[in-house]
Amino acid sequence: MSAPDSTGPKRSVVRGAFNVHDVRCYCGAEMLAMPSTFHTDRVYYRCPVADCEGVVGSHPDGRPVGTPANRATRAARIRAHNAFDPIWQSGEMKRTAAYAWLVEATGVRHIGESSIEECERVIAACKGRLPGGVLRKEGE
Numbered sequence: 001m002s003a004p005d006s007t008g009p010k011r012s013v014v015r016g017a018f019n020v021h022d023v024r025c026y027c028g029a030e031m032l033a034m035p036s037t038f039h040t041d042r043v044y045y046r047c048p049v050a051d052c053e054g055v056v057g058s059h060p061d062g063r064p065v066g067t068p069a070n071r072a073t074r075a076a077r078i079r080a081h082n083a084f085d086p087i088w089q090s091g092e093m094k095r096t097a098a099y100a101w102l103v104e105a106t107g108v109r110h111i112g113e114s115s116i117e118e119c120e121r122v123i124a125a126c127k128g129r130l131p132g133g134v135l136r137k138e139g140e
């Protein structure tokens with residue numbers, strides 16, 4: 001019996017320490033809560049259906065971040081965020097104003113809940129928004 005070391009809470013995270021919600025996949029299955037590898041205090045939700053790619057992360061309180069998505073949709077959401085986030089990260093617009101513009105321009109309120117088609121709409125709107133501005137890349 002060795003005394004517990006004093007390195008603190010990172011050693012093991014017991015299941016009861018996580019906040020977990022009931023989350024349903026887009027395929028209809030109830031999702032499994034798995035320990036996150038990025039956030040030791042959080043879970044992510046994974047679809048138990050073998051050929052389903054449904055995954056969604058969680059907030060610290062266990063609420064899912066956006067809606068479950070497959071690989072292609074997650075990639076599209078990342079592309080949409082990469083197109084949109086510079087608008088407010090640059091300080092050119094406040095974040096709330098940027099999201100208000102996004103809703104007006106595309107009908108999309110939450111990129112994290114968007115389909116691939118909606119993400120493409122966001123990307124197109126962001127690209128078309130600023131002639132010569134921060135979102136234009138060389139050669140486009």
Ligand SMILES: [Zn+2]
Pocket residue numbers: 025026027028029047048049052053054
């Ligand atoms: Zn699923």
